[in-house]
Each structure stands twice: as structure tokens, then as C-alpha cells.
Amino acid sequence: MLTKERHDIIVKTVNDKNTVTVAQLVELLGVSEATVRRDLNALDKKGLLIKVFGGATAIQEPTRVKEFNVPERAKINIEEKDIIAKYAASLIHDEDLVFIDSGTTTLKLIDYLKGSKATFVTNGIVHAAKLASKGYKVYIVGGRIRPETEAIVGPECIDSIYKYNFTKAFLGANGITKEAGFTTPDVDEALIKTKAIERSYTSYVLVDHTKFGLLSTISFSNLNGTSIVTDYIPETFKYFKNLTVIKELKKN
Numbered sequence: 001m002l003t004k005e006r007h008d009i010i011v012k013t014v015n016d017k018n019t020v021t022v023a024q025l026v027e028l029l030g031v032s033e034a035t036v037r038r039d040l041n042a043l044d045k046k047g048l049l050i051k052v053f054g055g056a057t058a059i060q061e062p063t064r065v066k067e068f069n070v071p072e073r074a075k076i077n078i079e080e081k082d083i084i085a086k087y088a089a090s091l092i093h094d095e096d097l098v099f100i101d102s103g104t105t106t107l108k109l110i111d112y113l114k115g116s117k118a119t120f121v122t123n124g125i126v127h128a129a130k131l132a133s134k135g136y137k138v139y140i141v142g143g144r145i146r147p148e149t150e151a152i153v154g155p156e157c158i159d160s161i162y163k164y165n166f167t168k169a170f171l172g173a174n175g176i177t178k179e180a181g182f183t184t185p186d187v188d189e190a191l192i193k194t195k196a197i198e199r200s201y202t203s204y205v206l207v208d209h210t211k212f213g214l215l216s217t218i219s220f221s222n223l224n225g226t227s228i229v230t231d232y233i234p235e236t237f238k239y240f241k242n243l244t245v246i247k248e249l250k251k252n
Contacts, residue, residue, distance in 0.1 A: 001029065003039075007048075010039055014049045014058050019235055021055035050178060080208035080231040083249045085109040088170055088206055088229050091246075092118050096167040099196045100127050102151035102189075103172030105206045110134065121164055123152040123192055146186065153188035161195045169200035171226070173207050175214030176237075181223050183216035190218035197221055204229050204246060212237050 006029055013028065014020050025036045044051035049059060085105055089112035092098055100106050102124030110130050120138040122128050125145065131138040143157030171193050173182040182205055184190050197203045203226040212234045227244040237243060 001031075006031070006035075007039060007043060010036075010043060010056075011048050014056050017058075019055065019057045024055070077208045077210060080210075081105045081108055081206075083231060084206050084208060084229050086112045087249055088204060089113050089116075091204070092116055092168065094118055097121070097164065099161070099164070099166045099169040099200060100124065100131075101169070101171040101193060101196065102127060102149050103206075105208075106170050106172055109170060109206070110136075121161070121166070123157055123161075125150045125152065144188075146188065149186075149189065151189055151192070153186070153192055157192055158195050161192065161199055164199055166196065166200040167202065169196045169203040171196065171203060171205050173205050173211060173220075174216040176205075176207060176212050176223075176228075177215050178223065178237075180215055180219045181225065182221045183214075183219050185216045185218065187218050190220040193220040197226055203227070206230075209234060 009029065010025060013025070022033055022036050022040070026033050029036065040049070040051045040056050043049050044056070047059065049056045081104060085108035089109050092113065094117035096118040098118050098120050100109065100120055100122040102122070107124065107127055107130065110127065113134070113136065116136065118136075120131050120136055121141065122131065122138065123141050123143070125140070128138055128140040141152055141157045141160035143152040143154035143160070145151070146153050172184075174185055175183040177183070182193075184193065197220075205221075205226050206229050209230060209232050223243050227246045229246050229249075231249045233243075233245065233248055
């Protein structure tokens with residue numbers, strides 16, 4: 001079988017099935033595993049498929065995500081956000097210095113802290129008020145208030161975050177793709193998230209499964225820059241070798 005013919009079969013198979021493993025291609029083509037891997041590398045470089053750990057996935061046009069305001073987002077995927085937040089809270093220990101990003105899933109995390117003695121820093125106005133009302137030690141960063149997300153942003157906020165050495169950071173995202181990584185609609189919020197990741201020993205992005213394959217305007221981290229806590233991962237993302245998943249909480 002000629003190389004071009006083999007490549008055509010691989011691309012068609014990947015597009016038909018959406019995801020295919022090296023083992024499946026070896027059986028289909030009757031060639032060695034090394035040959036299949038070389039073919040996948042070549043096709044990935046041409047942009048005809050996405051080579052992932054153990055196989056390949058089809059090229060898919062990411063869906064552009066609309067930004068919802070806080071009340072709208074609070075009504076979406078409530079159950080998924082709840083189980084993600086509960087697990088994320090279990091990762092926090094009394095000696096931690098924790099950054100909590102603004103967002104509806106990170107806000108739910110506060111409900112599950114159960115008397116934590118950790119110290120918290122946040123750019124979420126509602127988050128700070130909720131932490132304080134529950135008796136937790138909390139610092140709120142300075143800067144400009146962004147009404148759409150009730151988040152504090154801007155140069156002053158970045159300067160405030162820069163002085164901290166967080167043990168853990170918990171962040172939200174509006175979309176996740178292989179090429180763009182974690183994305184969010186606002187450049188100022190993206191800069192805050194990037195700085196929080198930079199200043200944290202460990203950082204976690206809390207996202208439900210609907211965020212995979214969505215693309216927002218601004219990237220704040222690539223896929224190997226942080227870890228994910230999610231309810232489950234769509235099949236097309238399962239083989240991304242740079243995707244670090246701390247917990248998959250509910251199977252599809």
C-alpha cells in the first residue's frame with residue numbers, strides 16, 4: 001500500500017470515528033505500529049488530524065462561547081458544579097495559602113470548606129464576602145471591578161497577587177481546546193488567572209464537561225500549565241497527553 005493511500009485511509013477513519021487508536025489503525029492497515037505512528041506524526045504536521053497519546057482525533061472547529069453574566073451562569077450545570085466544588089474543597093489543607101478566582105464553581109467551593117484554617121486570597125467580591133461571613137481568614141485584592149463577573153481586575157490586582165506565594169489556586173475557565181488551552185472572554189481576567197497560576201505551587205481549573213471544545217477570546221494557560229477537576233472528559237479529549245486530570249467525578 002502506498003503512503004498516500006494509507007494516509008487517505010487514516011484521515012477518513014479518524015473523521016468517521018472522531019477518535020481512533022494506534023492499535024485499531026495497525027489492524028486496519030496491516031502495517032507496523034512504528035509505521036502508523038510515523039503516519040500520524042506526518043498527518044498532524046499537515047493539520048489533517050490531531051495526534052494524541054495512543055492515537056488520533058479528528059480536527060474539529062471549536063465552538064465560540066458566549067459570555068453569560070453571573071446570575072445566568074449560576075443556573076447552568078448546577079449538579080456538575082456542585083460535585084466539582086465539593087472535591088476541590090477537599091484538596092485544601094489548614095496550612096495552605098489559597099487563591100480563589102471569581103466564578104460560580106469556585107464560589108460553590110466555599111460551601112464545602114468545613115471550618116478550614118487555610119488563608120484565602122480572592123479577586124471575587126462575592127467570594128470575599130462569603131468567606132468573611134463564614135469566619136475564614138480572607139484577603140481581597142485591589143483594582144477595578146468588572147460588573148459582568150463581579151471580579152476585581154486591572155494592574156493593581158496583578159501587583160497585589162504578585163507578592164503572594166500561593167500553595168494552591170482554584171480557577172474557572174469558559175473554554176478548553178488543545179490549541180488554545182484554557183480560555184476566557186476578558187483580557188484583564190485572563191491576566192489575573194495567568195498571574196495566579198504563575199504565583200501558585202499547584203493550580204487547578206474547575207470545569208464541567210461542557211467547557212471542552214469551547215473557545216473564548218483570550219488564552220490564559222496551555223493544557224500542561226495546570227490541572228483539571230471535572231465531572232467527566234469528552235471522548236475526543238481523553239488522549240491528550242498534556243491534559244492533567246486530578247479527578248473525573250462522573251462518568252459519561
